[in-house]
Structures are given as C-alpha cells and as structure tokens.
Amino acid sequence: MENLLEVKNLEVSFKTYAGEVKAVRGISFDVKKGECVAIVGESGCGKTVTSKSIMGLIQTPPGIIKEGSEILYNGKDILEFSEKEWQAYRGGECSMIFQDALTALNPTMKIGMQIAENLMIHRGMSKSEALEEAVKMLTLVGIPNADKRINQYPHEFSGGMRQRAMIAIALACNPNMLIADEPTTALDVTIQAQIIDLIKNLQEKLGTAVVLITHDLGVVADLSDRIVVMYAGKVVERGNCNDIFYSPKHPYTWALLRAVPRLDLGNKENLVSIQGTPPDLIAPPKGCGFAMRCTKCMKICHEQEPPVYDFEGEHSTACWLYHPMAPKVDLPYAIGGEE
Numbered sequence: 037m038e039n040l041l042e043v044k045n046l047e048v049s050f051k052t053y054a055g056e057v058k059a060v061r062g063i064s065f066d067v068k069k070g071e072c073v074a075i076v077g078e079s080g081c082g083k084t085v086t087s088k089s090i091m092g093l094i095q096t097p098p099g100i101i102k103e104g105s106e107i108l109y110n111g112k113d114i115l116e117f118s119e120k121e122w123q124a125y126r127g128g129e130c131s132m133i134f135q136d137a138l139t140a141l142n143p144t145m146k147i148g149m150q151i152a153e154n155l156m157i158h159r160g161m162s163k164s165e166a167l168e169e170a171v172k173m174l175t176l177v178g179i180p181n182a183d184k185r186i187n188q189y190p191h192e193f194s195g196g197m198r199q200r201a202m203i204a205i206a207l208a209c210n211p212n213m214l215i216a217d218e219p220t221t222a223l224d225v226t227i228q229a230q231i232i233d234l235i236k237n238l239q240e241k242l243g244t245a246v247v248l249i250t251h252d253l254g255v256v257a258d259l260s261d262r263i264v265v266m267y268a269g270k271v272v273e274r275g276n277c278n279d280i281f282y283s284p285k286h287p288y289t290w291a292l293l294r295a296v297p298r299l300d301l302g303n304k305e306n307l308v309s310i311q312g313t314p315p316d317l318i319a320p321p322k323g324c325g326f327a328m329r330c331t332k333c334m335k336i337c338h339e340q341e342p343p344v345y346d347f348e349g350e351h352s353t354a355c356w357l358y359h360p361m362a363p364k365v366d367l368p369y370a371i372g373g374e375e
C-alpha cells in the first residue's frame with residue numbers, strides 16, 4: 037500500500053531557561069492510506085510534540101525542528117509548504133482531535149456553526165447546505181436529535197458528546213488523515229470504549245487513515261494495524277498488534293503491557309505500574325534512555341545507544357538484549373511468557 041505520511045528522522049527541541057529540551061530525538065514512522073497507526077508511550081515521551089509537528093503547530097521559537105527532519109505527506113515535505121498548501125492541508129487533508137474537547141471547541145459559537153464554518157470555507161457550501169451537512173455529521177457520530185443540538189453551545193454538551201462533536205468537526209471535510217491525540221483520556225471508561233468504536237467505524241466507513249496517540253496500550257488493541265512504542269523522544273519498538281501484544285521485545289514494552297488487563301492472562305489483580313521516572317531530556321543519557329529503569333540493563337546500555345534489531349515482518353526494536361553476544365532472555369511470565 038502507498039504511504040500517505042512518512043516521518044523521517046524527526047527531531048524537535050524547545051529552548052527553555054534551564055536548557056534545550058530534546059523532546060523528540062530522531063523518530064521515523066509511516067502511515068499508509070486508510071490504516072490506523074498507534075503511537076504509544078507514557079507522559080512526556082513526545083507524543084503531542086510529534087502530532088503537533090505533523091499538523092504544523094509547533095511554535096518556533098521556543099520550538100526548533102532540527103535540520104534533516106522530514107515529514108512527507110503524499111511525498112511532499114510539509115516543512116516546506118507554502119501558506120496556500122498549509123491551508124489546503126490543515127483544512128481538508130489532515131485534521132486533528134485533541135485530548136480536551138472543551139479547550140479545542142469555541143465556547144461562544146454554536147456547535148452546528150463550528151462544523152458548518154469549515155464546510156463553507158473548504159468545500160464552498162452555502163450556510164444552509166453546510167448546516168444540513170452538520171446535522172448529518174452529528175448524527176453519524178452518534179449524537180441524537182442533531183437537528184436541535186446544532187443550536188447548542190459546547191457547555192451544553194456532556195464530555196463524551198463534546199468529544200463526538202470534535203470528531204464531527206475533524207471529519208466534516210472528509211480528510212485523508214485524522215490525528216487523534218489521547219482522544220479518550222478525559223472520559224470515563226464506558227464512554228472511552230464508545231469513542232474508540234466510533235473512530236474505528238468511521239475509519240472503516242470513510243477510509244480515513246488514523247494516527248492514534250495514547251499512553252494506554254489497552255486502548256489500541258482492537259483498532260490499530262501497527263503500533264509504534266515511544267520512550268523519551270525515541271521509537272523503542274514497532275510492529276503489528278500481534279508482535280506487540282504476543283511477542284514484545286523491548287523491556288519498556290513489557291512494562292507497558294504489565295499495566296494492561298488481559299482476558300487471556302486473567303491478570304486483572306496483578307497490574308503494575310512502571311517504577312522510576314523517564315530521563316531528563318535536557319541532558320539525555322548517552323546510552324539507552326530506559327537504562328535507569330530497566331531490570332535487564334547491562335554495562336553497554338549505559339555507554340552506547342542500542343542499535344535497531346529486526347524481526348519477522350516489520351517488527352523491530354532498539355535494545356542491546358538482541359545483540360548476538362547478549363545473554364538470552366525470555367518473555368516475562370507476567371505478560372504471557374513460559375514460567
């Protein structure tokens with residue numbers, strides 16, 4: 037399948053009084069037409085900086101996108117877009133939904149108009165046509181009585197409904213790619229599942245590629261074709277759902293998986309969170325970023341950055357454990373390995 041998006045060696049820093057925060061340290065991944073790619077990692081690992089970079093929303097200064105970084109959309113580098121190309125890209129090609137719908141929606145504008153506005157600008161519809169389409173979009177995302185709801189303001193919607201409305205706004209112009217940055221973290225668990233189902237249905241129905249960003253591996257299991265695991269501004273493992281859930285390779289992925297309840301393991305009571313904290317991104321360690329927290333850490337891990345090792349298919353990981361001379365380790369029992 038064709039690549040819609042290719043992120044190559046993306047490096048983003050922020051100038052602060054304390055020093056330069058190296059938020060994203062050379063990551064690469066691609067998204068094919070119509071597929072769903074999940075980017076997973078704990079708070080502060082650079083997920084939002086990555087998604088904002090793809091949307092052209094990094095403020096410079098304080099942000100700096102380093103020389104050599106490339107973000108290709110349909111083969112064209114968005115970092116070199118003209119103003120006109122940006123408008124077409126942000127309005128019609130690529131949209132984003134955020135963690136918190138309340139801050140992303142305009143509090144002073146009726147929901148219907150917030151959808152219609154985009155349709156009028158980007159699809160040249162009249163106001164009445166656009167409002168009619170807004171009703172259809174709200175119905176599509178599961179908001180009942182949409183013809184009345186279009187006249188309400190965001191504060192009159194519940195949290196889950198606001199998130200649905202934001203999805204409707206993002207999808208109104210029929211984008212080729214949707215970036216969903218923690219679209220469900222502000223919601224309770226049942227509503228979370230409904231929103232994820234909704235994104236999945238829409239992705240299948242409309243053929244939209246989705247980049248789903250989350251700190252919770254459990255959320256991505258049914259939805260993603262491929263998963264990219266990030267740690268401290270780098271990609272540490274990538275693979276399809278089977279690779280990541282059933283033969284994960286990186287100790288950080290193991291740690292993430294221990295926090296996910298799994299029916300097949302019956303591990304609901306034994307979920308553990310990851311000990312320790314991520315490294316300082318102003319002075320990142322020269323070796324593996326996970327070394328301070330890794331139970332398998334070896335001497336070399338502190339000294340040299342681990343190379344990337346490839347496995348079957350598109351599965352790969354950056355970890356010294358897969359060096360031919362490293363001691364052999366088995367998949368931990370807690371996440372499905374043999375005792």
Ligand SMILES: Nc1ncnc2c1ncn2[C@@H]1O[C@H](COP(=O)(O)OP(=O)(O)OP(=O)(O)O)[C@@H](O)[C@H]1O
Nearest residue numbers: 050057059078079080081082083084085086251317
């Ligand atoms: N404007 C900024 N100025 C300075 N540092 C920043 C800025 N924006 C982000 N950072 C830093 O970049 C790093 C990555 O931040 P980012 O928001 O991408 O994390 P995240 O993975 O989205 O986390 P979360 O799960 O909490 O949303 C963090 O260390 C953060 O403090």
Ligand code: SF4
Nearest residue numbers: 324327330337355356
């Ligand atoms: S490279 Fe070393 S410290 Fe890093 S995850 Fe692998 S074993 Fe652990």
Ligand SMILES: [Mg+2]
Nearest residue numbers: 083084085217
């Ligand atoms: Mg974030």
